Amino acid sequence: MRRLLTVTLLLLVALTLPTEATRRAKNHKGGKHEKTRPASECSAAETQYGKCVPEHGDCGDGLREATCRDQTNKIHCKIPCNWKKDISDCKYKFGPWGSCDADTNTKSRSGTLKRALFNAECQPTVKVSKPCSPKVKKTRGQKKSN
Template sequence: MRGLFSTLLVVLVALMIVTSEAGKNKKEKNKGGKGGADCAEWLYGSCVANNGDCGQGMREGTCNEQTRKVKCRVPCNWKKEFGADCKYKFGNWGECDAATSTKSRTGTLQKALFNVECQQTVSVTKPCTTKVKNKPKGKKGKGKGN
């Protein structure tokens, strides 16, 4: 009985090894055809949100005559005029322009993700803020009656 159990155990282990190797070979074969291993440089378009302006979306890539779609995400707070795939390094905000009541700063391109075309420099503006200086500090956390 013990001999039969040992033989059965050896056969099961051997069967598990053979099946796992077959599964690995199948996965490697599928990678070549579907993944476009023969294509060296994929060019991707912008990420397009599935619903609305931001959130989960899809990006289409092309290489030679092959196309593929990959999942992506468009950030909801990103400046739409220069896209989420172009990363810029910005300088400090300039002085407030009294005529327009705005201030601006420029950014230079640091990185273009997914080989998308980006502007080398961009400029952004925002309204000037009026900060109240020497604001009296009140007591915090004391409630109505102090």
């Protein structure tokens, strides 16, 4: 009887150890931050970051230099494909689009600085423009005409 109890207890311990190890591995919150953080003891305030340079084209995954004291590391970064290249490290709060300028066929809006990423030097306000849409927007009550 004692032998059966010992074997049962050993089997129970042997079955719970692998499940505990996989639970710890699943709850590990590493991933993205480990890949992008420089491998030095420097704080973010001490580190100077360069511009994000995409690997292919104008946007997507890329690399940026992070320099602290006399160490320079390359860290991963990403430039969104729908974002402006010259203000990519600066985040702005934009107002609504203005009306279409018939002379230039563009509409514009301005934005005020919300925050600067990676100690970037940002302009306090920016103005962006885009071509006017050729489609005329309809109000909700209008129906299609055939």
